[in-house]
Amino acid sequence: MSNTFKRILITGGAGFLGTHLCERLVDQGHDVICVDNFFTSQKNNILHLLPKSNFELIRHDVTHPLYLEVDEIYNLACPASPVHYQYNPIKTIKTSVLGAINVLGLAKRVNAKVFQASTSEVYGDPTVHPQPESYRGNVNPIGLRACYDEGKRCAETLFFDYHRSNGVNIRVVRIFNTYGPRMHPYDGRVVSNFIIQALAGHDITIYGDGSQTRSFCYVDDLIEGFIRMMNGPDDFVGPVNLGNAGEFTIKELAELVLELTGSKSKLVPRPLPSDDPLQRRPDNTVAKKHLGWEPTVPLREGLAKTIEYFQSIDLTKFRKPTDYAYTGQ
Ligand code: NAD
Ligand code: UDP
Numbered sequence: 365m366s367n368t369f370k371r372i373l374i375t376g377g378a379g380f381l382g383t384h385l386c387e388r389l390v391d392q393g394h395d396v397i398c399v400d401n402f403f404t405s406q407k408n409n410i411l412h413l414l415p416k417s418n419f420e421l422i423r424h425d426v427t428h429p430l431y432l433e434v435d436e437i438y439n440l441a442c443p444a445s446p447v448h449y450q451y452n453p454i455k456t457i458k459t460s461v462l463g464a465i466n467v468l469g470l471a472k473r474v475n476a477k478v479f480q481a482s483t484s485e486v487y488g489d490p491t492v493h494p495q496p497e498s499y500r501g502n503v504n505p506i507g508l509r510a511c512y513d514e515g516k517r518c519a520e521t522l523f524f525d526y527h528r529s530n531g532v533n534i535r536v537v538r539i540f541n542t543y544g545p546r547m548h549p550y551d552g553r554v555v556s557n558f559i560i561q562a563l564a565g566h567d568i569t570i571y572g573d574g575s576q577t578r579s580f581c582y583v584d585d586l587i588e589g590f591i592r593m594m595n596g597p598d599d600f601v602g603p604v605n606l607g608n609a610g611e612f613t614i615k616e617l618a619e620l621v622l623e624l625t626g627s628k629s630k631l632v633p634r635p636l637p638s639d640d641p642l643q644r645r646p647d648n649t650v651a652k653k654h655l656g657w658e659p660t661v662p663l664r665e666g667l668a669k670t671i672e673y674f675q676s677i678d679l680t681k682f683r684k685p686t687d688y689a690y691t692g693q
Contacts, residue, residue, distance in 0.1 A: 376440035426463035447552035453511030460515030540607025544583030545673035562627035572636030574615030581608035582666030607646035
């Protein structure tokens with residue numbers, strides 16, 4: 365327990381990353397307010413926190429203003445999986461842009477420090493590899509991913525303009541693909557899809573030829589990076605990359621999931637979605653220098669823990685966020 369507890373708002377606090385962050389801050393003794401509209405999550409993710417006296421849940425949509433008295437805000441509200449953020453692209457961009465305006469307005473009014481969960485997607489389909497924060501990206505502004513990528517880019521702009529124009533104390537992190545327990549089983553992202561498919565003995569859906577790469581960070585490592593960034597010096601506002609520098613092809617990931625689950629599922633090709641980035645790996649130099657942060661959990665170890673989680677849950681208790689989620693064959 366820390367001696368000085370803070371009042372901390374976490375938007376998107378019931379989602380995959382949000383629940384881990386809520387848990388960590390509640391354990392530290394802070395007064396945590398979780399705000400979520402439950403688009404890509406559900407209450408059972410945070411049931412264990414509800415009885416705690418320093419945890420509070422508000423069902424609210426961040427596209428509408430919110431008036432609270434808080435010391436810190438972590439802004440995580442936004443669907444993160446391509447299948448779900450493309451379901452209602454206009455809502456997705458409103459969530460990023462109006463959500464940012466609303467949390468920044470709140471931060472300005474109550475003089476709170478405010479943290480933005482940005483993304484490696486601001487780099488689009490990168491032509492510089494690995495990606496340093498100085499790279500300005502290669503985003504198609506009219507493509508299927510633009511609602512998410514451009515929404516997050518605009519949110520970063522708003523954060524820096526509120527900082528420069530109004531002196532709002534900001535922190536901006538760019539998160540690279542993160543996985544772990546409490547990902548929604550119908551999240552639609554590659555790690556949860558492959559594990560669910562392997563455990564059920566269903567085909568593993570490889571989009572394209574599986575040669576595209578991603579770098580996978582275990583959730584505990586990422587949350588440590590969040591906390592260090594929020595608590596770091598006020599003259600380091602970011603943006604900072606947070607991700608694991610180990611780079612794998614999607615086919616390699618599928619093979620590792622098959623090995624760890626002992627599954628006999630087959631890898632089957634599916635069409636590659638448009639604008640799917642061919643490669644992605646963080647340059648972590650800035651995070652190391654300013655936060656002393658480096659991931660510690662190798663993919664094999666993190667996947668084993670994630671598989672254990674998916675083996676332990678009852679899939680009938682989970683609602684599919686949209687019709688586009690993987691639903692079995
Ligand atoms: P998630 O989908 O599990 O969580 C997002 C949460 O936000 C959900 O609980 C959802 O219900 C909520 N939400 C969505 N729209 C909302 C709205 N309008 N009002 C209130 N709540 C809303 O995703 P996650 O992986 O936990 O991602 C959290 C944040 O981190 C997102 O902003 C995402 O863009 C960012 N991020 C995540 C990753 C990753 O690999 N997990 C990578 C890059 C960026
Ligand atoms: N992918 C795949 N099969 C799936 C889900 C995803 O081959 O069932 C691929 C997807 O095309 C992308 C990568 O895995 O190249 C990562 O996808 P994800 O949706 O997890 O996140 P992204 O990094 O693309 O936002």
